[in-house]
Amino acid sequence: MTNITKRYVKQVIDMKIEDLGDKVISETRRALLDTLGCMVAGVRSPIGMSALQSLGESGGAQEATVIGDGRRMSAPIAAYINGQCCVGPDLSDNYKKESIIISHPGEGVIPPVLALAEKTDATVEDLILATVAGYETAGRYAHAIEPRRPEVYSFSTHYGVAGGIACAKLLGLGEDESANLLGIAGTLSPLPVTMPMWGFRENDRPASWHRDMPGHAGFASVTAALFSGTDFRATNSLLDEHIEFYKIAGSDNYNPELLFEGWGEHFVVEKLSYKSIPSCYFNQPCIEAVRLCFEENGISLDDAEKIDLYAPTQLAKNFKYYPPRTPVDTASSVRYLTAMYLLTGKPGTDWYLEYERYLKKEEYKKIAGMIDVYEDEELQKILQEEEVIFGKAVVKAGGKTYEKRVDAVRGADKNPFTVKEIEDKFLTLSGPVIGEDRAKAALRAVRDSDLKSGVREIVSLLCP
């Protein structure tokens, strides 16, 4: 084993629960809560439902649970379905470099780790340590390979790496075994996807539902973990520069020192951004600008005459698409999302599940009719030079014009959710699927459970 991979797995292996401290443990529980909420709600999303319809009857050993559904499957298949469900609502957590999302660690790490934890009857402590290791790897590896080539646009490749490390930590593997597992996981990971493959351009709509394909990455991570219990061998140097894995993760740059810098001093789970609006994060500054413009200026919907949204050129080009043609399209139509925000005042899964009904409502149509979206060169320049995404709203109401420009939306690391907001999000997402009482019990279990208690107890609460 050569230097980088060996050093990296060693620091992961050496990480103990005492090294995390109460704050990091609490932040990890919140990250788990946020992703589990997405997973539960995702069972009813079109993306999650298609995974369940395709694989839900495939049988196999009953090792792990489809969260929010209750069926038990082999661990790799459960990780696959849970991963796809996670991404369904487009409410996954974010890890950013300035405004630029470089990973959604939760959807890549938690589905494989949870499936393996259930299979192996792991403790909450095991789960937390594995989750922290996975998040560190997702965030740090994403940083180490940025900037990637301009055509590359998704995170599935590094999800496989992060999920692999998390599984190795959960199983308590040694250096050689961890490095081997990492090699298998990397080799089985899905490739990164190009920007055009997302289908955001007007002529390519409706958008593809694949998003970051966390299901495939989770499947690869758990499969790698199972293989690691055999003689199966892969490269034991995946993270080393000469292996050139970073190239197939879409990068021509690799700074492996970022895998080590400040290890144990600050953690990725402390710097997460959470979403309240079921949409691509890049839309959210515009919606937040509208919200604040209305709130700060006491504008009522009845007074509003015109709402103009301005976004960096490259984002506005893709996201001014309207009207959405599928539930998944709603997440990348800023006009639809803004109108829904003004109409309902509260983001929810109905935004995509019932979009056809909303599109027909007169009240909705009146609001959407006021909204236009524009490409803004100045905001584009800021994005290119400072990697900060601003959204701007110009609202005409009662004969006056109001303007608001926003970058850090509610839930972002610079404008963080309160603990109550994170918990409310979980209850809102999971309550309709598993029932309010179970949702509350699950919340308490994730938030308060003893470190030595079993993960299976939590999982049992996350099903109807």
Added chain:
Amino acid sequence: MNASLAQVLDYDDTYEIASLGVSHPGPAVVPSALAVCESEGCDGKALIRAVVLGYEAACRTADAIEPREYEFWGFANTQIMGAVTASSILLGVDVDRFVNAIGIAASSSPVPNTNMMWSLTKRPMSWVKDAVGCAASSGVMSALMASRGFIGTRNGLDEQDGYYLLCGSRAYDEKKLVEALGKRYRLSNLSFKPYPTCRFMQSTLDSVSILMEKHGLGEEQIEEVVVFVTPFLAEAFSVYEPASMIDAQFSMPYAISRIICRDDPSPAWYGEGCMNDPQTRAAMKKVRLVPDEEVERKRAEQSILSPKVRIRTKNGDEFERQEYCAKGHPDKPFAPEDFTGKFTRCLEAVEMGDRAGRAITMIENLEEYGDIRELLALFIP
């Protein structure tokens, strides 16, 4: 699972440009087609159609994305296109859903490997090879998801979507996906392996085998076997202590030792008795690989992998041979008995040799079977 098993012996078919392998379609296409056939209760004709079209998709994708960057290895990106095509055809999806299935497959394909990830030059080798198990399962999943309404990109193989960039292609020619479609089938242009080893060795093994036969040589008469090969393969294949059967499949001395010990090619090459046999170890020491710039030039410029073999006997005779391609290549095709013999030896390796005759008869008359499950039942111990 079946796809991984189909590749584990390194005995699988190869699609070559000139004599350089660019895909192994069989281990992805056939297991995917069989799995969907079994679950859907399809007949033999449907299986044949799906397999033909699956091979077509995998091979044409390889045609379109080659040449790739030198450091990119592994064929999962072409194999998945074969798997998703065969599966979609068997599921009977309409054109829109088929297009979606291809898009989903493009978005969920396993990564291509770099040649360093194979660890050919830093043993022990990775056992992952092409990650064909993931390519096949993702291909089937893509077809299933599309059949249930999941939307993928509808331009998965169009130049604008850039899938070829992710595959490491240096030049993409999307015309090759469709030109003369239905007129000339890639399935008729496959190479089949006579030896259970990396395809890059096979013409060398043919040369050794032909020289042994022609001059009536036995292992005891041979002083040295020198193979003039590309510099990379000289380094990668000079393995004298293979740690596993995977290492042995990519060890030129090991494979040549089997030939000069007159051991007929079969899965038994990798049995413990054979791997640890003192005669094998002694024979391996007689093999030497020499980097050769002329062989490298042909590979780089003409995609021809044609190492030269020189056998020197203990009494000082020297014999040379340089095969352009191995037996099983479209220019030197297998005879029907080569296929049935190879098939029978594979079944014998798992104590199912007595079923080979019946299975061969069924496969030769596949189009007459109404339910493929009857054939599959033969392969259960």
